[in-house]
Structures are given as structure tokens and as C-alpha cells.
Amino acid sequence: MPVGTQGTVKAVAQDVLESLGAEIILGNTYHLYLRPGYEVIRRMGGLHRFISWPRAMLTDSGGFQVFSLSALRKVTEDGVQFRSHLDGSSHFFTPEHSIDVQIALGADICMAFDECTEYPASRARAEESLRLTMAWAQRSLSHFRAHSHEVPWFEPKTGVPQVPSAWGPGIGNSIASPKASCMQCFGIVQGGMYTDLRRQCAERLVEMDFDGYAIGGLSVGEPRQLTLEIISEVLPLLPKDKPRYVMGVGYPDEIEQYARLGVDMMDCVLPTRAARHGLLFTSEGRVNIKNRQYAEDQNPPDPACNCMVCRRYSRAYLRHLMQAGEALSGTLNTIHNLAFYLGIMQRVRKNLHPGE
Amino acid sequence: MPVGTQGTVKAVAQDVLESLGAEIILGNTYHLYLRPGYEVIRRMGGLHRFISWPRAMLTDSGGFQVFSLSALRKVTEDGVQFRSHLDGSSHFFTPEHSIDVQIALGADICMAFDECTEYPASRARAEESLRLTMAWAQRSLSHFRAHSHEVPWFEPKTGVPQVPSAWGPGIGNSIASPKASCMQCFGIVQGGMYTDLRRQCAERLVEMDFDGYAIGGLSVGEPRQLTLEIISEVLPLLPKDKPRYVMGVGYPDEIEQYARLGVDMMDCVLPTRAARHGLLFTSEGRVNIKNRQYAEDQNPPDPACNCMVCRRYSRAYLRHLMQAGEALSGTLNTIHNLAFYLGIMQRVRKNLHPGE
Numbered sequence A, B: 001m002p003v004g005t006q007g008t009v010k011a012v013a014q015d016v017l018e019s020l021g022a023e024i025i026l027g028n029t030y031h032l033y034l035r036p037g038y039e040v041i042r043r044m045g046g047l048h049r050f051i052s053w054p055r056a057m058l059t060d061s062g063g064f065q066v067f068s069l070s071a072l073r074k075v076t077e078d079g080v081q082f083r084s085h086l087d088g089s090s091h092f093f094t095p096e097h098s099i100d101v102q103i104a105l106g107a108d109i110c111m112a113f114d115e116c117t118e119y120p121a122s123r124a125r126a127e128e129s130l131r132l133t134m135a136w137a138q139r140s141l142s143h144f145r146a147h148s149h150e151v152p153w154f155e156p157k158t159g160v161p162q163v164p165s166a167w168g169p170g171i172g173n174s175i176a177s178p179k180a181s182c183m184q185c186f187g188i189v190q191g192g193m194y195t196d197l198r199r200q201c202a203e204r205l206v207e208m209d210f211d212g213y214a215i216g217g218l219s220v221g222e223p224r225q226l227t228l229e230i231i232s233e234v235l236p237l238l239p240k241d242k243p244r245y246v247m248g249v250g251y252p253d254e255i256e257q258y259a260r261l262g263v264d265m266m267d268c269v270l271p272t273r274a275a276r277h278g279l280l281f282t283s284e285g286r287v288n289i290k291n292r293q294y295a296e297d298q299n300p301p302d303p304a305c306n307c308m309v310c311r312r313y314s315r316a317y318l319r320h321l322m323q324a325g326e327a328l329s330g331t332l333n334t335i336h337n338l339a340f341y342l343g344i345m346q347r348v349r350k351n352l353h354p355g356e
Helices: A014-020 A029-043 A047-051 A063-068 A095-105 A123-150 A195-208 A224-237 A252-261 A270-276 A315-323 A327-352 B014-020 B029-043 B047-051 B063-068 B095-105 B123-150 B195-208 B224-237 B252-261 B270-276 B308-312 B315-323 B327-352
Strands: A024-027 A056-059 A071-075 A080-083 A090-093 A109-111 A184-189 A212-215 A244-246 A279-282 A285-288 B024-027 B056-059 B071-075 B080-083 B090-093 B109-111 B184-189 B212-215 B244-246 B279-282 B285-288
Touching: A014 A327, A014 B308, A024 A029, A029 A047, A029 A063, A029 A095, A029 B315, A047 A056, A047 B315, A063 A080, A090 A095, A095 A109, A095 A123, A123 A184, A123 A195, A184 A195, A195 A212, A195 A224, A212 A224, A224 A252, A252 A327, A270 A279, A270 A327, A279 A327, A315 A327, A315 B029, A315 B047, A327 B327, B014 B327, B024 B029, B029 B047, B029 B063, B029 B095, B047 B056, B063 B080, B090 B095, B095 B109, B095 B123, B123 B184, B123 B195, B184 B195, B195 B212, B195 B224, B212 B224, B224 B252, B252 B327, B270 B279, B270 B327, B279 B327, B308 B327, B315 B327
Parallel strands: A024 A056, A056 A109, A109 A184, A184 A212, A212 A244, B024 B056, B056 B109, B109 B184, B184 B212, B212 B244
Antiparallel strands: A071 A080, A080 A090, A279 A285, B071 B080, B080 B090, B279 B285
């Protein structure tokens, strides 16, 4: 899933994402909550309509950014008090409030509010964090079940989709109809790097019966072998007939490896963020397009790639755009990296179902 | 002509420019000379191939940027000594060198090296500046005639286009063939705001027999009535069967007015630069998309516009992108403004030839 932090996959227009075959993108609740604000997006008919994205969307709980971006956090049993990284304003997130915000955004999938355990963490710390995450998971799910009908694309009382006035005149002409299916809520398995805690969390969440399950708290600095060990341990405990999502991974070979293990969904800022810094993922390995060696290289970024960037532009041109600080640099680099990542997943899917 | 300063119309990919109907774009010789360097672009097969733009292109002489951007300029009869705004390095531009650089870039149209007379200028100053511009025009044209066959898309000796190896494997697949036509050189009418000096310059340039003629030194701070007066005075002196180009204009109603007077070509950074600052040109007038009033405006940027931005996105979303500092903001705003400008010209052309 390409990451669309602030309601945009940075530097790439929605029609390009569609033509790249992106079937689902991610929005960050923390960012959208602060700007433009979840009440604004609710009044605009939800995130799908606000950003004009008719395909699937997932919002995270906001928890990860609260812990990584905001200032002066104070965690209590009830929730997290924090200050905005934008203007220092004070906010309080509880599991219930995170779910309310996500329902207002109205993506297809929302995530339970959790605490992402840092790495390394002592066993005592991981246990305490896990206890909180499990309590918050139950509160998130209960609140979601009581309020998920309040998504902005349903009439609150009747459950009847607002068609077609919900999209308004002139907007969303490329969108066939608002989402008629119901929103889903996923739980997140935490437990640090302790496999028994992970197991305990997974079993407890499955009892709660979420619509899907994520493995969180990975890619937080641990060695890659450990990431693999946790995923391999937890995955068999999660129902195969529901989506299984590993959060925040990873490098191209990682996502291929995890997908082959049975992981259905992954998200990562790596392809988009690296692109903006000039790092391209290619069939020949990583290409740092800023390097002098590409100044007169007439080859496409990746000779084995058939994306719209590799079909049209040379490494020399992409390097020039980067050196000149041109906006098109971020756009073209990002398009290629997303094509490369989505290509991996398409290949894996094809191998799983060779007949299709 | 959308302005593609550094080999890119800022924030817009080449395929989008094509779908907008842009038939010609402009490149700035001063910028490309400094970065990536004209010898690099020559070795890449010229600007068309370097940036993967198969349609027409025009390069300016570099003179305007030398006078507006560089430091420590020293003008002599021979040329201009200046320091780069990028790194302070010292350079010397003569008419001959400007033409050599432009031939290395290999656009379809190059411009004579001129001195853009500042506004206001005394008559003595305008006369002196004009004398220099006319001498430089002759030197530019003579040098162009002796060297135009050295464009990087011709074999220097034979004049045979390098097909298809000039485009290299994997690059420019969307480009049918290199330009087989010869490069052209335009002269630039100067003379400040003195109509008799303008007249004298136009007559002298027409005697030199350029491939086309530009009116320069306008939009430099003079009242708009004066701009119109100069254009109306000079235009009838220029041959109707050759392109007539007014440089550096203008607002939407201006370009329509000048086109109806018989101007064939115009360029301006206004639609693209204003877009990046949030100023949209619409059928309802100017829209400053940053304004609070658009925060929840679900209307398209311009309800009368059918561009890919107005078909898909709302003012509220464009405002959000701008407020959030997202790169997509510049891209979408620019696409709309270019669609609006190109739409004006398409309408004017249709009115001139109603049968087409």
C-alpha cells in the first residue's frame, strides 16, 4: 500500500496511482486529524471523496505518529495526551476518539488504537505496553461496532448510501459510486520481540474477532532476522480467511519474502520517501540517482522496468532534475519506485495463482 | 508557450504537457548552460532527447537571465561578462557564444543575443542599447548561418539525421523520430518605449532576414497601455508570413488581446509561477486557493473548465494540499493554469479559422 500521509501519495496524482495499479492507499489519521481536520473531511463526505480516490483506503490509528512526531506525550490508562508537531496545540487521543476520527475520515479499513512498543524494550516494559494495547484493542472494537454506521458516506439513520448527491456536481466524475460496503476494523498484534507475548496478544485479538489483523511494532530498529522470526511465529495464529497485514515494511526483497509467507498487506514509506531523496529501487539493485556517474547515462532508470518513467526518461535526465531541485524529480522517482514495488506484489500474486 | 526553465515545465511531466495540447515549450539557455551544461546536453543528443520532448522547443538567448539573475555583469561591445547565480563562477557570453550554446541545445528555434532595455530608460540609454542589440543581432545571425548544421541531431558533415541510434536503446520510445527540419533563428525588436526606435529596429532586423521576429523588452514594468501601443506599432512592420512572437507576456486577457492583433507566439512564467503560489486563473477570475473561504468548497477550481484537475478535484482539496505544503499542489495548480492558458489560444485559433 503506497502511503498517502496527508491525503496524497507525495508528488503523485491520483490518476497516475490508478494507472500504476495501486488498489489501496493508506492515510495517516494523526496528520489528517491535525490538518485539514477530521470534521472538515467528514463534511466533505469522507476521505475518498475529499481526495477523489475511488479505490480502497486504510487509515492507521494515529498512535504511531503520536509516539514518533508529537511532543510532550503523556500516556495514561485512558489514552494519550500530546502536543501537535505543527502548532504545539494540545490534544487527547483515546481508543474511542481515534475510532471516531477514523469513522469521520471514512476509509474502508480502520485500525485499533495501540501503543507501538519501542525497540529494545525490557520484558516488563513490553508486558505493560501489551496490556495497554489489548485493553485499547477491545475498547477500539467495541466503539467501532457501535459507531461504524456513522461513516460520512451513509445516511446516519437509514444506512442508505448517499447517491449521487454525496459526490456533488463536478467532483468525482471519475468515481462510479460511493463505497456501499461497510467499514472494517483491524486489530494490531504487539508484544515487542517476545514471541510468547506476541502469541498471547494474537490469541486474545482473534477471540475479539476483528475483520483483519495486523502485526505492528516491527521495523523499529531490530535485526531483520528477528522481524522474520516474529512474523513467522505470529502469522499461523491469525485466521487465513481474513487479511493479515504487516505494518511498516520494507525493502523490496523483504516484502516479497513476507508475501510468500502469507502476508496479504504491507505498507511502507520507503519507496516514496527514498525516491524523493534520489534512491531508486531497480532490478539491478539500488541506484542513487544523484551520483555523478549517472550524469551522462542515457539508460532508463531500470532497463528491465516498463513503467512510464523507464519508458521515457534517462538516468541523466533524472539526475539533472534532482541536481536542479526540480519538483518533477520527486514525481518521476516516486512513480518508478511505486511501479517497482507494485510489480513485486503483482509477480508474487501471479505465482500464487498461476492460472490467473 | 509554457516555460520549461531548466528542461522541465516545473512540476508537470512531459506526457501531461502533451495531453494538455502544448505544442511548443521554452527552455532557458542561461539555466541549461550553467546546469547541466550545454556540452552535456549536446552529448546527450540535444535538449529534445535529453528531456524526452518530441514536440517543438524554443530556447532564449540567455541574455534576459544574464541581466536579471547573474551578478557583477560587465557589458562591452563584444559581449557580457557575468558571474553565475549558482556558484559565482565567471562566464562570458557573446552573440556567437550564445548561438553556439543554443545550437548545442538543439531546440527548433533559437533567439538572437540581445540586451533587454530596462524601464524606464532615457532616450540616450535606449539608443545605445538598441545600437548594441542591432549589432549583436547581425553577429548572432551570421554565426547561426555558419553553424546551424552543428545541431546534435545531425551528423555534422553530411547533414543526415542520426536515426535511430541518436535516441539510444530504451529512451525516447514515445518519440517517433528526431527532428529532421532545420533549426531557425529569430531576431528581437528592442528600442525601449520609443516607437521610432522600435520602428528603426524592426526595419533593420527585417532586412537581415531572420526566420521569425520577436518583440522583446516588454512587460518590464511599463503600463499596459504602453505595452499595447508598442505591439500595435511594431507588429505591422514584421512580415506576416513569418512567426511573430511577443516575449514575456502576460495575463489571460492580454494574451487573448495580442493574439487577436496577430501575434503568433507568446511565453510567460505567469501561469506556472502563479500556480505554485496558489493563484489560479479561471473563467470566474482569479482564485487564490490558499484563502480560508475555499477550505470546504466542493466546487472544482473552475466550474467551466474541463481539464483533468477540474474534472477530478475540489477547491477544498487543492487548498488542503497547499496548506500542507504538498508537492501535488504545485502540480495540480500548474496543470489547471496551463489548461486555461492553452484553452484561450485554442479558442482564438478557432475563431481565426472557424472552419477547422
